[in-house]
Amino acid sequence: MNGFLPELTADVCDRLRAAFERARYDADGVVELLGGQAHAALGRGEPELADRATRDAGHLGTLVRLFLLGGTEPDTAVRAALDPLPLEQAVAAGLLRTDGGAVRAGLDVRPHGDESGSWWVVSDLDSDHLGGPVPEDHVLGVGHASLSLIRATSRRPVGSLLDLGTGNGVQALHASRHARHITGTDVSERALRLAAATFRLNKVDVELRRGEWFAPVARRRFDQIVCNPPFVVGPPRVDYVYRDSGLAGDDASALVVRQLPAFLTDGGVGHVLASWLHVRGEDWTDRVTRWLPGGTDAWFVQRDIADPGLYVGTWLRDAGIDPRSPEGRAQSAAWLDWFAGARVEGIGFGFVTLRRLPEGAGAPTVVCEDLRQAYDDPLGGEAAAWLDRVAWLREHGADLLDTAFRVPDSVLLERVDEPGDEGWATTIRRLHRTEGPGWQHEVDEPVTALLAGCRGLLPLSDLLDLLSVAHGQDRAELERAALPVIRELVRHGMLVPAREENR
Incomplete structure (x- = not known):
């Protein structure tokens, strides 16, 4: 357990916010300081480029090295960067740690933004900054x-x-x-x-x-x-509160x-x-x-579906445990034995x-x-x-035949043709929604012809009548085959009711 519970009071947070705002220690300020390449490298766990970018960056450089790079900074530089928050108050709150004239972060405080602005998120230091496994009550950062x-x-x-x-x-x-x-x-x-x-x-x-x-x-x-x-699956135990239930x-x-x-x-x-x-x-x-x-x-x-062996190794490393160490070997063995006993072939995530x-x-x-x-x-x-x-x-499931549908412009029809004795023959017809999740559906020739008529003008029943005559197929059989496909395409946004679309 971490033991000491940090207490960042309203006064500490007000003063810390003022220091961050003055230094521009926010999502945009950090990206502007580091540049695209150094920021991307930092995200990969490669800090050297970021360290070089901060060397002449004043208070912002001090804060980035302290909180994002896990560096040790002189107390005089930290005092200046944190003003108006006194260093002693930051240490007492658990935000920082001191060793002689050197200062290190006691907590992870980093900018996090969206398209509307920026925040700061407070969490515990990760295993890289701690130099070893995290405690049981570790509070994870933004992963x-x-x-x-x-x-x-x-x-x-x-x-x-x-x-x-x-x-x-x-x-x-x-x-x-x-x-x-x-x-x-x-x-x-x-x-x-x-x-x-x-x-x-x-x-x-x-x-x-x-x-x-x-x-x-x-x-x-x-x-x-x-x-x-805490969705990590395995034996019923709690090694780390953030992952184990x-x-x-x-x-x-x-x-x-x-x-x-x-x-x-x-x-x-x-x-x-x-x-x-x-x-x-x-x-x-x-x-x-x-x-x-x-x-x-x-x-x-x-x-995703993870192989059990890969899954165990990933979560051990996440906690800062080397799978090759005696502790890592023991935990791996217990975990894999449990998977084997439960007949687990993979772990799905979603x-x-x-x-x-x-x-x-x-x-x-x-x-x-x-x-x-x-x-x-x-x-x-x-x-x-x-x-x-x-x-x-x-609401409208019973009225599908009376509904006029339209294929959105974002949906394309892809064909795969193979050569044969009589020329090219289409073997695969695939609808592809080109935006969003990129859903794909393979369809047969009658459904392809039916969708070609879905222009928002004729109801589905009329299109099925025309398709039945054109292809010489039983009308009722066409309807039974088409309606499940229509419902699936509507669920995936690949076919839209014309009246709903025009609202």
Whole structure:
């Protein structure tokens, strides 16, 4: 355990903010100082270029070396850079550490921004800066998982939002752009201390509560819930609070998905990062759909499947443990033995979007799919649009034949032709949505012909009549084959109702 609990009071945070603002220690200021190449190298864990860029950069250079590079700075330079925050007050709060006339960071405080501005996030120093494994109650910085959830969260205005397992508070910072009231919870007292410092430093008002899972907000409901839980799967133990739940396997992800909808208002939406086991003889989609309560729309998007051996090594290194060390070997053995005993062949990772349906709203939509192609755009906007599209299908599903559809301009038809005795023959017809997640669907010749007529003018029933006559196919058979494809294309934004599009 870290033992000492830092206490960045309102006075400390006010003075620290003033120092940061004066030095331009913010997202834009740091990028401008370092330049693109040095900033990218720093993100890869290569600090030398960044160090060179800061040498003649005054107070900003001192702060970058201190907090971002993990360097040791003279106390006179730090005093000047932190003014009006006295060095002694910063040390007492746990922000800095001193050794003679040298000063090092005691906490990680770094700029983090979005398209609208910049914040500062307070967390614990990582294993590189500590020079060894992190303590059990380590509070993680803004890592890849945090950024993934940020990008996968829809940003439509809401009245209330719950950040379940707030950690350093970064999800709540982003929520402050679109939520009127934010509640953050965490089981870790240390995490709540650092999150409170993050919020004070940025003048963001967040209600903080301590406790396990949903217990701190019992009998309350929220318009939106975001959760980056301790989703690392393996034996039921807690080596590190930020990654381990104490539950076996993927039970932590299952618990959140199972319980979250009960804490949503009608129509409320949840976004969760989750992991699930790929067990021999079991389809992962069957596994995750069993987690769902009734009356819940759910979209499971699998972004990656990790080999168990690679998975174990990755998380050991993340905690600062060398897999070759005796400790690393012992932990690897126990972890891999557990995977083998549970017949685990892989570990899936991805995003879960949930919506609580009002009573009487109809049957929920549950979709599990892979999105493992290269995709860098935020998924949050697509998640919100997916919920809109499945709601439209629920309301208009019986009227599809009376609806005029249109293929958006962003959807292209790709053909793969092979040479034959009678010339080129088309063997693959593939629809490709060129924006967003880049969905692709293989279609047959009748569906290709049907979609060619989807120009927003004729209802689907008329197009099926024409297709039946032109191809000499049974009209009822065409309808049975076409409607499931139409629904799937609508869900993926590759076919849009003409009247809805023109609103």
